[in-house]
Amino acid sequence: MFSRTTRQLSAVSSRLSRPSVMSSQFLRQYSFQVFRDAPPLRQMRRQLLLDQKTVGLVPTMGALHEGHISLIRQAAAENSDVFVSVYVNPTQFGVNEDLSSYPRTWDSDMAKLEEVNAELARQGGNVGRITAILAPTSKVMYPTLPPSSEIDGDGSFVTITPISKRLEGASRPVFFRGVATVCMKLFNIVRADRAYFGQKDVQQSVVIKRMVKDFHVDTEIRIGNTVRGQDGLAMSSRNVYLGARRHKVGLVLYTALKAAESAYAAGNVKRSDILDAANRITARVLSDQQALTPSERALFEVDYISLADPESLDELDVVDPSKGAVLSGAVKMAPLEESSAAEDCGLGDGKVAVRLIDNLIIKPRA
Amino acid sequence: MFSRTTRQLSAVSSRLSRPSVMSSQFLRQYSFQVFRDAPPLRQMRRQLLLDQKTVGLVPTMGALHEGHISLIRQAAAENSDVFVSVYVNPTQFGVNEDLSSYPRTWDSDMAKLEEVNAELARQGGNVGRITAILAPTSKVMYPTLPPSSEIDGDGSFVTITPISKRLEGASRPVFFRGVATVCMKLFNIVRADRAYFGQKDVQQSVVIKRMVKDFHVDTEIRIGNTVRGQDGLAMSSRNVYLGARRHKVGLVLYTALKAAESAYAAGNVKRSDILDAANRITARVLSDQQALTPSERALFEVDYISLADPESLDELDVVDPSKGAVLSGAVKMAPLEESSAAEDCGLGDGKVAVRLIDNLIIKPRA
CATH class of the missing domain: 3.30.1300.10 (Pantoate-beta-alanine ligase, C-terminal domain)
Structure with missing residues (x-):
C-alpha cells in the first residue's frame, strides 16, 4: 500500500516534565517516539506530510486492551504511521465519577504497543507502524484554566448538542463536552489523515463525526468493530x-x-x-x-x-x-x-x- | 522574502450554488479564485504547502473598509498568499441584533480587493497577493443544524469562558460563541500559517488568541493596528x-x-x-x-x-x-x-x- 523506510529506535522527546515516578520510564528507548508536548510532534508530523506519508491517530486513555489493539491494527493497515495518544482526560469525568479509579497502566501499555509493532514488522512493507505516542501533561492539554468537570465550569470547550444530551449524556452531562474538547485538541495537534474510534462507544463516534463535519476538521473518522471476549462481553x-x-x-x-x-x-x-x-x-x-x-x-x-x-x-x-x-x-x-x-x-x-x-x-x- | 510565480487570472471555482442575484457576479473573472465550499480551497491550500508557500488569512464579514485593507496589506507583507474570507456569520448576532441590517456589498468588496492586488503587484516580488476568497454558504458553514443565535440553542459550538462574558459579552451573550465557532471552522478549512485580526475588536482578539492556545490551532494570530479616520474615529x-x-x-x-x-x-x-x-x-x-x-x-x-x-x-x-x-x-x-x-x-x-x-x-x- 505504501513503502516503508528503515526506522531507527528513537529516543524520547527532550521535553519531559512529568513530576512523578513515571519519569524514569519515559526515558526508556522505544520503537516509537514519545511526546509530552505538541511542538516536537508537529515537527515530525510536518515532515511526514512533506514525505507523502499518512498518519492514523488512535486516541486512548491508556489501559489498553484488545479493542485498542484492533484499532491500531486497522490504522496500520490504512496509514504509514500510527500515532497513539494516551491521556486520561479529566473534563469528561463528572465531578462524582471515577477519574481517580480509572486504571493507569503505562508500563504494560507500552509493552503492548511494542508487541504490536513487532507484529506489524513481521508483516513487512504492507502495513504501517506505530511511530509516535502522544502522552501530554494536563498543562499541555489545558494550558490556561485548570480542566473543569463542572457543568457551568469555565474554560474553552466544544459542545455538540442536542446529541450530547441523549443516552450516555443524560446521566453524564459533561461527558461529551469533555470528549469533543479533547478530541478537537488532539486533532489539531496531530492533524491525522484518519482517526480511529471503536464502535463500542457508539455515541462518542456519532458526536465526533458530527464535530468533524460541523467544524470542517480535515481528518476522516474510521470506526472499528466492537471487540468482544469469547463469551461476548464487549472489551472495556x-x-x-x-x-x-x-x-x-x-x-x-x-x-x-x-x-x-x-x-x-x-x-x-x-x-x-x-x-x-x-x-x-x-x-x-x-x-x-x-x-x-x-x-x-x-x-x-x-x-x-x-x-x-x-x-x-x-x-x-x-x-x-x-x-x-x-x-x-x-x-x-x-x-x-x-x-x-x-x-x-x-x-x-x-x-x-x-x-x-x-x-x-x-x-x-x- | 519569497518568490512569486506568474499568476493567471483564474476562473471562479466550479462549485457555485448561491441561489440569489449574486450568482452572475460570482462568474466574473477575478485575479483570485473565489471558493464557495471547503474541498476545492483545501486542494489549493495543500498544493501551496507542498510548494513551501505561506498563507495569511484575513477573516471578514464583507463591507470592507480601510481597516480590512490594512490587515490584507500586513498579511501580504508576511505571506506569499493571502486568503480573505467573506461571511456574515449569523450565530454571532443576537436574536434582536442587526444581522438583517448588516451591510452586504459584494461588488464593491471585490472591486476593493482587485485594487489591493493591483497595488501589491506594483510592489513586485517582495509582497504576497490575494489568491483566494472564501465566500461560503451558510449550509457550508453550518452543515447540520441551522445556525442558532439563541443562548441555549442547539448546534456545534466553541465556548471560551469566562472572557466571553466580559465587556462586549455582557450585552451580547452569544457574540463570542459565534465568533469563536466560525473562526474555528475557518481555521480548519484554511489552515493558514497566520490569521489577521484588528486591534479595534480587542476582546475578539483576546478570545481568538485564547482559543488558538487552548485548542492548539496551528495558526499564528497577528493583530493589526486600529485604522482611524482623519478625525480619529475607528473604522467600522x-x-x-x-x-x-x-x-x-x-x-x-x-x-x-x-x-x-x-x-x-x-x-x-x-x-x-x-x-x-x-x-x-x-x-x-x-x-x-x-x-x-x-x-x-x-x-x-x-x-x-x-x-x-x-x-x-x-x-x-x-x-x-x-x-x-x-x-x-x-x-x-x-x-x-x-x-x-x-x-x-x-x-x-x-x-x-x-x-x-x-x-x-x-x-x-x-
Whole structure:
C-alpha cells in the first residue's frame, strides 16, 4: 500500500516534565517516539506530510486492551504511521465519577504497543507502524484554566448538542463536552489523515463525526468493530473491576441487545416490539439474581435500552429500514454484597460499581 | 522574502450554488479564485504547502473598509498568499441584533480587493497577493443544524469562558460563541500559517488568541493596528449608518479613552484616577448634547468604559505597569430624533441605532 523506510529506535522527546515516578520510564528507548508536548510532534508530523506519508491517530486513555489493539491494527493497515495518544482526560469525568479509579497502566501499555509493532514488522512493507505516542501533561492539554468537570465550569470547550444530551449524556452531562474538547485538541495537534474510534462507544463516534463535519476538521473518522471476549462481553478498560461473577451477569446487556436485533431481523420495525424483546431479558436475569443469596448474586440497574436514529440519536418509534438504527444500552453493575476470600472479584475487590455500555447497529438495507 | 510565480487570472471555482442575484457576479473573472465550499480551497491550500508557500488569512464579514485593507496589506507583507474570507456569520448576532441590517456589498468588496492586488503587484516580488476568497454558504458553514443565535440553542459550538462574558459579552451573550465557532471552522478549512485580526475588536482578539492556545490551532494570530479616520474615529463597517452629526459626536468614545490614557501616562495607576478622566469627558459631551435641540443633537448611552487585564479581561483596580492593560469602551448612538432633508444622516436616514466600540492598549513597560 505504501513503502516503508528503515526506522531507527528513537529516543524520547527532550521535553519531559512529568513530576512523578513515571519519569524514569519515559526515558526508556522505544520503537516509537514519545511526546509530552505538541511542538516536537508537529515537527515530525510536518515532515511526514512533506514525505507523502499518512498518519492514523488512535486516541486512548491508556489501559489498553484488545479493542485498542484492533484499532491500531486497522490504522496500520490504512496509514504509514500510527500515532497513539494516551491521556486520561479529566473534563469528561463528572465531578462524582471515577477519574481517580480509572486504571493507569503505562508500563504494560507500552509493552503492548511494542508487541504490536513487532507484529506489524513481521508483516513487512504492507502495513504501517506505530511511530509516535502522544502522552501530554494536563498543562499541555489545558494550558490556561485548570480542566473543569463542572457543568457551568469555565474554560474553552466544544459542545455538540442536542446529541450530547441523549443516552450516555443524560446521566453524564459533561461527558461529551469533555470528549469533543479533547478530541478537537488532539486533532489539531496531530492533524491525522484518519482517526480511529471503536464502535463500542457508539455515541462518542456519532458526536465526533458530527464535530468533524460541523467544524470542517480535515481528518476522516474510521470506526472499528466492537471487540468482544469469547463469551461476548464487549472489551472495556473498566472490565478489570468486574471479577468473574459480575462479568457473567454483565453479559445481560449484550444478550438483551441481541434479542432486540433478532426481533428486528424477524420483521419487527415498531419500537415496542423490538425493545420488549430486550427488556424481557433484563427483567428475567434481574429477577433470577434477586432470588439468589447475597454471596451468589450480582445485582444491576438498567440505565437505558435505546432504539435511536443513527445520525441524530433521536429515539425512534419505528425503524426506517433504509436508514437503519442504533440499538444501545447501559447497565450499572452494583458492588458485590458479599464475597469469599477465594473468589475472583476483580480489581478493587468487587467494591467498585461498574457501568457497562454496549450497542448493535441495525444497518440500512441497500 | 519569497518568490512569486506568474499568476493567471483564474476562473471562479466550479462549485457555485448561491441561489440569489449574486450568482452572475460570482462568474466574473477575478485575479483570485473565489471558493464557495471547503474541498476545492483545501486542494489549493495543500498544493501551496507542498510548494513551501505561506498563507495569511484575513477573516471578514464583507463591507470592507480601510481597516480590512490594512490587515490584507500586513498579511501580504508576511505571506506569499493571502486568503480573505467573506461571511456574515449569523450565530454571532443576537436574536434582536442587526444581522438583517448588516451591510452586504459584494461588488464593491471585490472591486476593493482587485485594487489591493493591483497595488501589491506594483510592489513586485517582495509582497504576497490575494489568491483566494472564501465566500461560503451558510449550509457550508453550518452543515447540520441551522445556525442558532439563541443562548441555549442547539448546534456545534466553541465556548471560551469566562472572557466571553466580559465587556462586549455582557450585552451580547452569544457574540463570542459565534465568533469563536466560525473562526474555528475557518481555521480548519484554511489552515493558514497566520490569521489577521484588528486591534479595534480587542476582546475578539483576546478570545481568538485564547482559543488558538487552548485548542492548539496551528495558526499564528497577528493583530493589526486600529485604522482611524482623519478625525480619529475607528473604522467600522457600521459607520456608514452614522451620518455626519452622529459621526462627530461618536468621537466622544475615542476622546474619553485618550483622556484615560493620558491620566495613566501622567503617572496614575489606580482605576478611579484613570477612568474618572474618561468619564468626565463622556458626561460633559452628553450634557452638551442634551442642551441642544432635537434637530441639532445626537444622544448616546455609554455601555461601559473598562480598564482590564490584557489576557483575562478581568477588571483591574490598579494597573501593574509590567503587565499593562486594555482601556476599552462601547457607546450606543441613539437614532436621530429630528433631521432635515438636506442633512447627511448616513445609510438608513439616521434611524438605525449604532453601537461604537474602541480601545487603547496600555503596553507593558520593558
